Amino acid sequence: MIQLYNSLTRKKEDFTPMGDEVKMYVCGVTVYDESHLGHALSSIVFDVLDRYLEYRGYKVRKVQNFTDVDDKIINRANADGVSWEQITEKYIESFFKSADGLNVRRATVHPKATEDMPEIIALIEKLIQGGDAYELNGSVYYRVRNKSDYGKLSGQNIDQMLDASRGELESGKENPADFALWKAVKPDQPKWDSPWGDGRPGWHIECSAMAFKHLGEQIDIHGGGLDLIFPHHENEIAQSESASGKTPFSNVWMHNGLLRIANGQEMSKSLGNAFNVNSALEEFSSDAIRLWILQSHYRTNPLLDKKLIGDAERSIRRVRQAVQAADAVEVGSGEPLDVSGFKRRFEEAMDDDLNTPQALAAIFDLCRKMNRARTDRADVSAAAEVVRELTAVLGFTLEAPPQSSDGFSDAEVDALVERRKAARAEKRWADADAVRDQLEAAGISISDTGDETIWARN
Template sequence: MTLKIYNTLSGKKEIFKPLTEGRVGMYVCGPTVYDSCHIGHARSVVVFDVIFRYLKALGFEVTYVRNFTDVDDKIINRANELGISSSELAGKYIQEFYDDMDALNVERATIEPKATENIDQIVTLIEKLISKGIAYQVDGDVYFSVKSFDAYGRLSGRKLEDMMAGARIEVDQRKKNPFDFALWKSAKPGEPCWESPWGKGRPGWHIECSAMSSEYLGETLDIHGGGKDLIFPHHENEIAQSESASGKPFVRFWVHNGFVNINQEKMSKSLGNFLMIKDVIKEYHPEAVRLFLLSNHYRSPVDFTDQSLKDAESGLDKIYALLERIEKQTGPGREKEREKEAVAGESGKGDIWARFIEAMDDDFNSAQAIGIIFDSVKKINRMLNNNDISSKTMQIIKTGYGDILRTGGILGILTEPPDVYFAGKKSTGIEKGAIDPDLIDKMVLERSAARTNKDWARADQIRQELLDMNIIIEDSTEGTVWKIG
């Protein structure tokens, strides 16, 4: 199957072919670093992390650029409130971004530029737009003339005439058109600023991404991504700036992810339902958070509820439990076997991987891909339950094992050995006071005594009570052990 990607610009899925065969240039708008990252940021970053991983798995050489907006009105205002410099504030939240994303097992982008480190490139691009008569300066400010770009509004499907007719925006008499936007803002007292041909000032938000994307990826990008909220005006303005300057198509595939809702309500500060990543991962395993964020198609919204996260954790447990079961079946040296299966060539890949690829080739359909994994977990468990240890069956199970690990590598999950994963869950549960290990040990001993006395009804009753507490017990010749399910 061939990779197809839904292109926001055309409104349909298109076969993906990069500008240069075998190479992909992808730019994704990163955070404006004035506060902690919330779960909405996490979805965008995780979605494009998976796309990055998948493109590499297909054999593409990917240059992935994700920027930091480290100078902006919000940053300046917040820094002033706290009585610190804008650079100090930005530095703090850049580090926090890395802490959050490292916890979520997000790979570093190939290049992670900061706006403040690309001022020269921004100034050069603005000068080019002015020289073409597309931008104009007024009192040290520089504006882009939207009427000079005939295709303005094609990404968002908006018409400039219609927007002007219903406009309720503050009118700046210095602008030629109310929708003209700032490329350069003249310096105000106490604000960070840089020298420019128009006097001291700082860049506007939109021009930063146009300058950085062209600097590191060239004038035409294969993929440009971000949240749906960026389609207008940010990405619309990027197209206008970039294509006006270069005369070339700016982006071949526009990719936008859907929002995270909280209990079926839009996440907003006015509703007080912003969930910060650092708080979410205190309550839920980071891999479960990733699994949740990928559980719906990336273009669709996903609804954050306690139950949805518990379901994601339960699903993750089932995958890890199967891996643990297979590793025990294969005997000593299972870590070497795990490593070998994870890096096996095409000859070692089976049906699970083939179906996973088919789902991901259909516009990165992670929801369907995850469903394939869960379906495979059930099937392999049934095979193990049948106690069929024939060479053919064991080969199917081992191939499935390797396939599941490979899919985990694309989705950014299954990074721990199962015993480490379950030990960590037990430790975390004890620390939170969610489980009482002494009580569980006592119940396990009581069950063992009931089994010795052939009181099967009582033994089964205790097992069910433990299951209701999300505790799984495993019997072996060496005794009984328990873990959090």
């Protein structure tokens, strides 16, 4: 039985989907800049959830949205002197490039707020008709006082929030905590036609509308970063439950922790290149980035430190090489390695609210056992298959990082390895070592195992 921690109840709960298909909604990004490693963290966590649910036999319908109308987009467009559509198009493309680079599978649907405008407007109308929202000067606000359990997700109550509010409160609203569902048009801003005049949606409503449209009025899992609990998810719950009359909007609320920045590694003003996913992927493999993230539990706050990603690079290489070595060796004559215990450990760990650090420990232990058994000429082919299967659930490719530009082709490496073999046979050690140094410099390592020589890109 899979157990997941539910932010709403603050407990781990048995996971039982409502229907045949798990309905999962994950808050996507507002597309005004490159994806950073914090986005990567969230994407990877919910990618692993998606993959594990599938591994456990569930069908998953996953929706991850793009918020493509927002103040920050408009500001960015103005700053860059281009249209807001150019900004959103550019960064949606960049988002997919990052996601693909991280081996994050596509969601079933990636809706955009601007493409679901009729649903957004219809949802707002429904809220007005039900008395849960009201129009004011061409804008529409949600009536927070109507929802007696408002604040149940974040543990806040309205009065406390207002006392401490640091922002400027818009005047004219019935209650300062009422939030905008629709914003009346301002000059030079994107606008859509609506019953309340030209304008654009508020921040939260698009997620409710897209969840309703693509999944239904009640869903199984809603995910996102911890920073979205308030106000975004709190308001999503309020407007969704008011509109549908059904509670809860989502059975489980899952929130990933946020990155911590290592001391002394302040990532400059824009948090710099190390923070940018596409730049990080030039320096590290996707497997290393995933391992760095998955070695911490998803609800903690992983430390962003390039040294740690580098450590993960060496670490995942061990797994990759264990599998490669198992493939390279002829099937041993010995007993097949028993792997059932490792698979069970992996599943028990993952069932426990996605305890990926424990799941990884099982994989590392299996790799060690496999290397040992291989030396003893046992049959490790099934074990290697299990490693492949389990690492795939965590989204690892086990592929070597792309070769550097000054690298050799496979055929060239093979030729050099042959030349070295010949030199070794004649005990011309200096010649043999020169070849090895040459390959080593190009990031290719050589291993002599028995009478075989195996090479691999690091």
